[in-house]
Amino acid sequence: MRIFGKGRHRPSASWRQATDRAFTLIGDGRYEDAGALLTRAADLEPWLSESWFNLALLHKFRHDWEQARAAGLRAVALLDRDAGAPDWWNVGIAATALQDWPLARRAWQAYGLRVPGEATGSGEPLGMDLGSAAVRLSPEGEAEVVWGRRLDPARIEVLSIPLPSSGRRWGEVVLHDGVPHGERTTSAGHTYPVFDEIELWAPSPVPTWVVLLEAATEADRDALEQLAADAGFAAEDWSSSVRLLCRMCSESRMPSDEGDGEHLDPHDHSEPGHPGPLGHRTDGQLWVPERECGVAAPAALVRGLLDGWVADSPDSRDWRDLEEVC
Numbered sequence: 001m002r003i004f005g006k007g008r009h010r011p012s013a014s015w016r017q018a019t020d021r022a023f024t025l026i027g028d029g030r031y032e033d034a035g036a037l038l039t040r041a042a043d044l045e046p047w048l049s050e051s052w053f054n055l056a057l058l059h060k061f062r063h064d065w066e067q068a069r070a071a072g073l074r075a076v077a078l079l080d081r082d083a084g085a086p087d088w089w090n091v092g093i094a095a096t097a098l099q100d101w102p103l104a105r106r107a108w109q110a111y112g113l114r115v116p117g118e119a120t121g122s123g124e125p126l127g128m129d130l131g132s133a134a135v136r137l138s139p140e141g142e143a144e145v146v147w148g149r150r151l152d153p154a155r156i157e158v159l160s161i162p163l164p165s166s167g168r169r170w171g172e173v174v175l176h177d178g179v180p181h182g183e184r185t186t187s188a189g190h191t192y193p194v195f196d197e198i199e200l201w202a203p204s205p206v207p208t209w210v211v212l213l214e215a216a217t218e219a220d221r222d223a224l225e226q227l228a229a230d231a232g233f234a235a236e237d238w239s240s241s242v243r244l245l246c247r248m249c250s251e252s253r254m255p256s257d258e259g260d261g262e263h264l265d266p267h268d269h270s271e272p273g274h275p276g277p278l279g280h281r282t283d284g285q286l287w288v289p290e291r292e293c294g295v296a297a298p299a300a301l302v303r304g305l306l307d308g309w310v311a312d313s314p315d316s317r318d319w320r321d322l323e324e325v326c
Contacts, residue, residue, distance in 0.1 A: 015045045019054060031062050049078035049087060056090045063199055068094040069103070076110070083112040089153070089178045096154040097175055097201070101125065108153055125152050134184050134194040135176050137166040144168075145184070145194055153178065155201055161208060161236040161294035164325035170234050170296035171204035206233065206296050208326040211306065213237075213291040216316035221291055223317075224309045231305060233297040239288070299324070 011019075022037035038058055042051040052075035059068035072091035079085050092107035094100075101123040105115050108125060116127045130150035135158070137144045146160035146168075155173050162168040180193035215221040221237050228235035295302055306319045 011045055011048060011050070015041050015048075015051070018044070022054070022058075026058065026061060031058065034058055035062075047078060049075045049080075051075075052078065053087050053090070056087070056094070060090060060093060060198070063097075065094045065097040069098060069100065083110060085111070086178070093154045093175065093178065093198070096152065097199070099124075104152070104154075111153075113153065128152050133192050134182075135174060136181065136194055136196045137162055137168045137174065139181075139196040142166065145182075148174075156195065158204075159234075160241070161234055161238075161296050162326070163238070163294075164208060164210075167326065168200070169204040169206060169208055169326055171206050172200060173202035175199050175201040204296075206298060207324050209295040209297065209302055209322055210238075210325050211293050211295060211322045212320050213293050214289050214318040214320075215291055216289055218287060220313060220316050221293075223312065224293070224306075227309050228295065228297060228305060231297070231301065233301070233305075234295070235297075235305075236294045237291050238294050239291045 018037045018041040022034040022041070025031075025034040025037070035055075035058055038051075038055050042055055045051050052071045056068050056071035056075055059065070059071055069091065072087060072094055075087040076085070076091060079087060088107045088111040092104050092111065095104035095107055105123060105125050108115050108128075113128070115125045128151070130153065133148060133150050133156060134145050135148050135156045137146060137158075142165045144163055144166045146158055146162050146166075148156035148158045148160070150156055151173065154175055156176055158168060158170060158172050158174065161170045168174070175198045176195040177198055178195075181196055182194035183191050184194060185191045213221065213224065215224070225235045225237070295305070297305055303322065306322070310317045310319065
């Protein structure tokens with residue numbers, strides 16, 4: 001994270017010492033003490049963009065977006081290159097957090113990204129077509145990696161149904177950091193980055209429910225997921241989709257599904273035979289009819305959705321123990 005100046009002159013020894021000590025303190029979570037040292041470093045070398053870049057980073061860690069924007073703008077004003085500087089990316093994150101859309105557009109363009117023409121009166125940079133990615137919710141707590149759609153370089157709309165421990169819901173938009181921590185690969189060979197959540201950007205009004213299903217076949221389970229999607233909401237079989245990983249494994253390059261045959265992934269720290277958050281290891285062939293399922297739908301709709309699913313095939317489907325969990 002520390003980038004030492006090469007443009008005008010080498011930073012002084014005092015600047016280096018203050019900066020090194022500050023990032024050690026940041027690693028320990030001592031942001032106030034680190035801020036005093038980085039402010040001292042900026043006073044020592046105010047003409048170095050790195051002085052202000054480091055301060056902008058600190059303010060980002062603290063979620064102090066006004067200060068992050070101010071320090072970031074001072075950093076980019078002192079840059080000695082035209083495009084691609086990480087200083088601009090930090091400015092873009094701060095501007096997005098503040099919904100300062102003109103500055104966000106300017107930051108992404110200065111970094112070297114193509115931003116389509118204004119789609120709204122506010123100038124929000126919509127339609128950047130950045131595709132899918134994974135995001136690690138609550139990275140400092142009970143971290144959970146879920147799938148989402150990138151709205152722009154700093155925001156992801158959550159398309160999975162997160163577990164209640166994350167405190168997040170389907171359809172929420174989260175602000176995320178710019179450097180991926182890990183990757184997920186699909187059976188088709190595609191690789192997707194995993195970004196760390198910074199904070200919730202836009203909440204979802206749609207609650208999360210957990211329900212126990214009796215689904216005789218995978219097709220029965222798939223029918224519920226499709227029924228929810230057709231209604232504009234979501235259902236997810238947590239018995240199949242949830243895998244427990246240690247932090248080191250989560251931040252590495254990991255396959256996103258089990259594939260065929262017995263699932264013996266050494267990175268999976270769950271136990272066989274336990275659905276949902278307790279694990280998803282099976283022999284890859286035996287279908288277990290009892291499924292723990294997450295449903296994202298309004299209270300007025302969720303029971304009707306489940307009843308309609310059962311009514312379509314009452315001999316092979318049932319549900320019980322519906323509970324709102326987030």
